Amino acid sequence: MTEQDQFEPVIIGFTCNWCSYRAADLAGTARVKYPPNVRLIRLMCSGRLDPTFVMKALASGADGVLITGCHPGECHYIEQNYKALRRYQLLKRVFAQLGIEPQRVKLVWASAAEGVKLAHEITTMVEEVRALGPLHWGASNGREVHDHLPTEDMELPEEAEVMA
Amino acid sequence: MTSEIQTKTSFLHDPSNPNLRFLEEVSAHTAGVSRLEMCIQCGTCGGSCPPAADMDHTPRMLFAMIRAGFREEALSSNTPWICVSCYHCVVRCPQGVHIADVMYTLKSMAIRAKLYQDSTAPDFSRSFVDNIEKYGRSYEFGLATRHYLKHFPLRLPGMAPMGFGMLTKQRMDIMPHKIDNIDQLQAILERAKEVEGLS
Amino acid sequence: MTGPFDSASKSPERIGVYVCHCGTNIAGVVDVAEVRDWTEKRLKGRGVIIARDYKFMCSSLGQEMIEKDIQKLGLTRVVVAACSPHLHEQTFRNACQRGGLNPYLSELVSIREQVSWVHTDKHAATDKAKAVVSGGVERVIKNEPLEPLRVPINEATLVVGGGIAGIQAALEIADAGFPVYLVEREPSIGGHMAQFDKTFPTLDCAACILTPRMVSAGTHRHITLMTWSEVENVSGYVGNFTVTIRKRARYVNTELCTGCGICQEKCPKKVIDQIYEAGMGYRKAVYTPFPQAVPRYPVIDKPNCTYFSKGTCKACEKFCPTNAIDFNQQDELITVQVGNIILATGYDLFNARRIPHYGYGRLANVYTNLEFERLSNAAGPTNGEIVLRDGKTKPKSVGIIHCVGSRDRNYNNYCSAICCMQSLKFAHLVHERTGATVYNFYIDIRTTAKAYDEFYQRVLEEGTLFVRGRVAEVTDAARKPEEEGRLIIQVEDTLAGKQRRIPVDMVILSAGLEPRKDAKETAKLFGISCSADGWYIEKHPKLDPVATMTEGIFIAGCNTGPKDIPNTVSQGAAAAARVLGRIQQKEIFIEPVRASVNQDKCSGCRICNNLCPFNAISFIEDRKVTEINAALCQGCGTCVAACPAGAISGTVFSNEQVLSQIDGLLMLNLEYMKEAPELVAV
């Protein structure tokens, strides 16, 4: 058996309270199956997603990060998911510079009625990340993590640029 | 939509149930995703079908038979052979079943199982395909004369004016046309048959 | 921000972890005992002093277990691993509170919807459950004690939509003695029900049962009726919404108008009435949609009025006995304060032209259901005579087609719920009034409510012919002499297994129900969730069907999905009951999910200033710092994420909580990873 065969990626998922977390609930209620590699964190809104959260997750050993929110135009907070979209695009650029494969960070819109869709997206992402193999960026143990953890010291592009 | 179906078809994998195997087999031999398991027996297909009167089962009934595992009955039905590929049923089907393509599947399975009742249609297809495999192009004159001679000899005199007309109007070539790289085409078709498990 | 746990130092907290079996819902897939043992052993260093598992944590015994542990063991934090927080977060917060712990020092993590129900591999599911619990433990350590926000409730209510659902809701609240603003887009309330002749299954006359309700709503001392009006803007939050309503110019002074109708009689301009008459009849340019309209004042339809387009005419003005016509009237913007809002915005009909092979719009004698309602209505364009499009010929045979645009993935996937009963009603009416042969073409007959199937039996007895088969096409292309000049319905009679062509004189299409064309804009205006196709989403489809996920906004009737009249009325009343409950409480508690600015840290960069859609963020010029108004803040957290100085923090979802949870989920909190490295990679 090769390492690839054994590799089970760990993916941290961020959901918004109103649409995508409910989509995950619905996937459960409807017993739609998906692989157990994803672990979800509930935020109020995808707009709450601080890019640092994504950095932190990858630096701490996650192999991928899934960002989810309401469909554009359906945000519970009117338009905050557009801000998530901008930050996601920014993150993509930063990751490209850091040499991280773009497939490791994925943005998915899922309404509260789209349990099947969310499960499908999770399944696809797990397979994609599995194919990429482990992300040797963070740590194999917790101690090393904090050396890489981006904090406010790290130079992040200004929010003004994010908003642009 | 596709993903939804693919999750669903996995429910069909029940090796203990031979009836479901026929449904799986038909789905596996269909070009796209058949969606046969989605049929709600509403009859839109049978209602839309222009030659329905000549069929021994309406398409809907055929799908019920496939799902019930009535293999022999389904493959010996004349229905797929009567299908004119008009796609009315396909665009009207409320469940998006790929009806016309399932008909093609049933024909090919019936030919393999030698379960068709009347050889007219399979012979016609065979002759048509023989020409293509030989020349790379269809060959209407050879096909029509050979086919009518075999299957409708009594109709030939009636058809003669039409055939004569087609010839004099130069709408039918007496000689077949062959493509340049027929070897390449034949190699492709050979390999395709291997993939299909036919050779 | 700081690292979530600085070292392997022991957390000073005393944490209790409770793992629920949920019967076999969780325990059938997740090894609950193993999760408990693992938690107790491996998370001891993080402050877990007790871990328990129990059959049903949400039961009173389960809740008491937590209460006792808080009191006896002195727990300072609680983590429950069970179902979704959307179901039971409040339950366990209440339990903590009863035990004497601040309710916000608890966390409910989902190992049912996110683990046992979606995974099949028991080993992997158990490992994931451990990670989820670990994430919850790390997060709860960073939770802060909070007090819920108290919001006073304004007693007034806004009801949007004057159909039967809105009328019912408005009357219930007004009868309880509280003020209601009832806003309707059309010139009169009444909605679709006012267009019908009979209602199934009792065949009550729709006008007879609806008109008294309309009149009550129009004259109620607690109801302010605003027709020909639309909501333009909504701001604020539960208990205290500010709503701006555009009251369109009627060009009729309602103070002076007596509703005598002379203007309508004298107006020379005839217009096809696309709304109330469904295109089957005419109205004037100055009109009330129907004689029993509430209010009784007409409106002038500006685009069609000769005076407005050509500058002359003024017939209405000349003949008005009370000088009520006012061509100079302007739209008015009215602002009202309300505590709660009920949306009863109704439905639109599926556009039958989208199915050209059914011939609507091309073949004259193909009618939609709404057209037929007008045709059969005694007050309709033919005075209830059921006739062909020539206006005089009675049909000898009629085909009624069910499921038009419904149960069809080319159009709408869902069942429109009312079409079966409506089609049966039509069959009865045609039979009764014309004696024609009636065919009903159906896929399935769905007559599931009280007295519905009995009505089906009655229609069967009357001799209506039922053909089980979805109609393939309606055509005028005759194949045989007997088909000449008629409409031919081509269908597979699936019970006979044969294709049939049935010539008829009239076809009625039971077109399905669709969300309002502007449903999405309306949802956005009021800040509620809306499915991709445009139906509004209930807070819970079964247990909270008239509430939305937005506090203070309720929904009733067909805007959540197709419904018959009994259900619609029940929902109107239910929404009113929910609102009345709120009003009686005088104030409500809401989640203290709010952002605040640490002004010492604020650099005054103003990046956050434009991020807030609720205008909760303002900049204090003289001190060059930003401030957040807690009453307006909705807690989305976008500004928290955006603040480059880390000056904004949010409660319940703070940076510390989320970052710690990430550590927990990735099992970085286990102090002895060397001992069990394999656990890190689960």
Add this chain to the structure above:
Amino acid sequence: MNDKYLYYPGCSMESSAKAYSESLAAICEPIGLHLEEINDWNCCGATEYIGISLTPAYSLITRNLALASLQADGTRTVVAPCSACYLNLAKADYYMQERPILGENVNTALAAGGLHYDPGSLFIRHLLDVIINDIGLDKVKSKVVRPLTGLRVAPYLGCMVPRPDYEHRWSNPEYPNELDRLLKTLGAEVIDFPLKTHCCGGHMTQIGPNTAFELIRRLVSSADQYRAEVMVTLGPMCQMNIDAYQGEMNRHFHTDYRMPIIFFTQLMGLAFGLNAKQLGFGRELVGTREMLQRIGVEAPEPIEAVPAHKPRMKEGLPMPRMPGDEEVN
């Protein structure tokens, strides 16, 4: 706009549908259509090969797409004038994406001939679609020198162009308006032909003539009821069945229909002022002499616009109009 289009003629264009081929060649220049034939293309297998086996049939079709890719050179559009060819090419492209295993198998087979095709990399379009949507009716109109005023035509598209329409290129799968709009642009009087996308019998003329004759009869008799002077089509098989088998159909039912059927490109050529012979007139079995005479002379008196059995509503209830509906041209 694309400079050139890759052109897949299909076998019929060289035999039974020569008139189509000739008239298309004649109108290309006036409307500025540049077609480049795919080198050494092969038959698409019509509706026959796919009824025998799956992978060989789709490999046969896809060889043409693979060859087209080699010739693409900046363009991505393959144009087919024949309905069945258009559908087969479009279908292979679509199903190879819908069921990736089919795509893999086909490419395994193509590899034996040194070829490969990436499904989705080419746009498969019908000639009429290109004329309407790329060339545009304004351009067509500007070339009309002999409007077909007064000529009553029945637009007949047959099945396989508007259906199943995987890429949603047509206004409707049952009542598309594209051909009607083109013919109106040429000045013809276009009837609202209810059977415009009904079936001509397809290959049933070969394997079940009685079934086919009934379908042909329905079309011809309906066109006749609507007093069409000519049917106008865009598929070689449709033209052949209705033209060549009309006589046999008449004998079968003891009827005497003489409904000519021609290709839309032939009518375009006439309206552009080209001569009839150059456009392949004379190849049809049901003669078009009368029809040609009608447009050769000054615009004739228009005849009754609606068939006798379809009463015109002047009084009574208004016809339905729904908010948001646009008139279909």
